[in-house]
Amino acid sequence: MLGSGFIGRFYTDALHGGRSKDRVISVYSRREEQARQFAEDYKVPHYTVSLEEAIAHPAVTVVCIALPNHLHEEAVMLCCKHKKAVICTKPLGRTAAEALVMLKSVEEAGIFHGYLEDLVYTPKFLKAHNSVRAGALGRILWAKSRETHPGPHSDWFWDPAQSGGGCMLDLGCHCVEIARNFIGKDVKPLEVMCWADTQVKPIDAEDHAIGLVKYANGAIGQFEVSWTFRGGLDLRDEVMGTEGTLWLNSFLRTGFEMFTTGKGAEYVAEKAESNTGWQFPVGDELNELGYNHMFADMFRALEEGLQPAETFYDGYVVNAILDAAYRSAKTKLWEPVVFQDWRGSNEETQNSSLVDYDEDHYLVKEELTHFGVKKWIIKHKQTGLISEISE
Numbered sequence: 001m002l003g004s005g006f007i008g009r010f011y012t013d014a015l016h017g018g019r020s021k022d023r024v025i026s027v028y029s030r031r032e033e034q035a036r037q038f039a040e041d042y043k044v045p046h047y048t049v050s051l052e053e054a055i056a057h058p059a060v061t062v063v064c065i066a067l068p069n070h071l072h073e074e075a076v077m078l079c080c081k082h083k084k085a086v087i088c089t090k091p092l093g094r095t096a097a098e099a100l101v102m103l104k105s106v107e108e109a110g111i112f113h114g115y116l117e118d119l120v121y122t123p124k125f126l127k128a129h130n131s132v133r134a135g136a137l138g139r140i141l142w143a144k145s146r147e148t149h150p151g152p153h154s155d156w157f158w159d160p161a162q163s164g165g166g167c168m169l170d171l172g173c174h175c176v177e178i179a180r181n182f183i184g185k186d187v188k189p190l191e192v193m194c195w196a197d198t199q200v201k202p203i204d205a206e207d208h209a210i211g212l213v214k215y216a217n218g219a220i221g222q223f224e225v226s227w228t229f230r231g232g233l234d235l236r237d238e239v240m241g242t243e244g245t246l247w248l249n250s251f252l253r254t255g256f257e258m259f260t261t262g263k264g265a266e267y268v269a270e271k272a273e274s275n276t277g278w279q280f281p282v283g284d285e286l287n288e289l290g291y292n293h294m295f296a297d298m299f300r301a302l303e304e305g306l307q308p309a310e311t312f313y314d315g316y317v318v319n320a321i322l323d324a325a326y327r328s329a330k331t332k333l334w335e336p337v338v339f340q341d342w343r344g345s346n347e348e349t350q351n352s353s354l355v356d357y358d359e360d361h362y363l364v365k366e367e368l369t370h371f372g373v374k375k376w377i378i379k380h381k382q383t384g385l386i387s388e389i390s391e
């Protein structure tokens with residue numbers, strides 16, 4: 001485990017959870033006391049302040065990168081050098097260029113690589129995604145994902161030199177990959193329109209952003225991200241298709257509500273802003289946030305010689321989309337998503353879902369009125385004339 005901070009601990013809680021056979025056997029941290037504390041807390045037999053020593057440890061089979069964004073590349077290069085399987089937290093790179101270097105390097109080294117995008121492994125997401133893939137929503141038209149909270153928990157996030165950006169990179173990477181999964185990973189993201197601003201915090205990065213990602217099949221992805229949201233951690237997705245609609249609420253208002261005057265309730269849930277009054281706890285946070293299913297997929301793929309659902313290639317695509325979003329926020333124009341390496345389909349289609357009413361007409365809408373009359377709004381195929389027929 002590289003990193004002993006916030007996500008390193010969440011990951012280790014998940015890895016060691018239940019009756020898991022997986023064990024962290026070496027931990028790297030920048031400061032020795034933190035490495036030792038982590039090793040003590042999780043009964044990890046080896047700790048070090050040397051990145052390379054942790055990676056090269058002979059008993060280590062998989063390296064998990066849980067370090068600040070500017071350190072991902074260095075850690076990946078060391079995994080390549082020592083031919084260790086590597087799984088890396090999000091975002092893969094600070095830019096697509098950085099992510100591409102990591103992608104090419106792991107492929108050249110021939111090592112297993114996984115991208116730890118936990119929010120496409122939540123139980124709700126997995127069920128929703130299966131329904132979407134099975135066609136329950138028809139053709140996907142719009143996939144929106146929102147992640148907002150009152151701001152991250154460590155200094156380096158707020159410094160774009162280390163983090164690579166503000167909330168758009170930090171949270172937008174989740175939202176972009178959620179929407180991309182619903183729309184179809186094979187479908188090419190073409191261009192991005194984005195608004196981003198620094199509304200509240202004294203930082204040189206955006207603390208609030210909204211963006212639209214246009215896909216080659218006509219679908220639109222939307223992300224809404226903020227480090228200025230008050231009230232906890234808001235994680236929501238909405239998907240609209242020609243045959244259905246799907247709404248997911250993964251954190252706030254999930255059906256678990258509790259009132260307390262504050263006696264005895266310390267931790268409620270990640271980024272909850274208060275522990276008195278009405279609370280929205282999260283039942284099993286590790287599972288609800290996807291960590292368990294994510295590691296299960298990673299290790300199953302590794303053992304079976306397959307690719308996990310999320311690889312460094314996906315991390316690269318996400319970075320390429322977000323690079324375009326940053327450009328668009330500056331130019332205020334639709335900006336193309338630039339790929340040095342695109343492996344999906346190059347087809348640009350706007351699949352039609354025209355429904356015939358009869359030989360000469362398309363059906364626009366069928367309506368049952370409140371006064372009991374049924375009617376059909378139709379369009380003539382040749383003339384384009386719109387008319388209606390009542391029962």
Ligand SMILES: NC(=O)c1ccc[n+]([C@@H]2O[C@H](COP(=O)([O-])OP(=O)(O)OC[C@H]3O[C@@H](n4cnc5c(N)ncnc54)[C@H](O)[C@@H]3O)[C@@H](O)[C@H]2O)c1
Pocket residue numbers: 003004005006007008029030031034066067068069071089090091116117118153154155156170
């Ligand atoms: N849901 C998620 O997938 C999720 C959630 C939070 C963070 N993350 C990602 O995990 C990574 C780490 O974030 P975090 O929240 O654990 O951060 P953190 O600040 O809590 O922990 C970072 C760890 O790296 C070490 N570190 C910090 N600066 C360092 C430096 N300059 N040199 C060497 N070590 C340093 C710290 O000591 C600590 O062990 C980031 O890439 C972040 O985007 C992912």
